[in-house]
Amino acid sequence: MAASGRSGNVIAKYLPVYFVLLAIAAIEFFLAYQNFSTAGLVGMLLFLAICSAALGLLYFMHLAHEKRSLFLSLIPATIFVLLMMNMIWSDSIRLLHMRPFAH
């Protein structure tokens, strides 16, 4: 768990992160109304979502203040989750070819 601090200043401390998260959300909405290709838009939105999730993880969930060993231990876990997500890609490709269900 993260180290404790004096109460009262935490809101002010994390206010910049809060405003950056709101700004990223606003940028995402702006991009959604622009004339990008679907693949390009998904790529940009996913990149921004990863950025905002990283900010939430590092500052709101205090990962930035944790021990380095805990931080490093999350890397193999993340790789494992990404590998497990490969299970669903085959379904996505079937959908792209307009054959969603096996008959």
Next chain:
Amino acid sequence: MTFVLITSSLTMLGAVDASKAGDKPKTLRFLASTMVLGLIFAGLHIREWFGLFDAGIKLSSGLFGQTFFSITGLHLLHVITGVVALGVVARKYSSGSLTPGHVETTGLYWHFVDLVWMFVVPLVYLTNIAR
């Protein structure tokens, strides 16, 4: 809805910080604020669902309906569970049977729900909004 949920994460940070400092009234105030924001989010979500029902979009409305309602429904379920969990933790923390560690753990859950929403919005809402 995004604004409400991100703001609730900020009030949750306040609750965790106040509990670590041993300030019980302030912790309870922040936890109550987080719960209210969670309920506002759930209310807005349900209102949006009824709007879609009126527009003829339902769970049975093909791939979009199934994807939209299953993903947002699961997220909404986690928000409601979080609000209930915050209520239980607040009550037990005020009676002294739970510690600041429990408040922090509940806070991690709440931030996780917020984190998932950051992916739900772009991938479920925004990729469909102008198409």
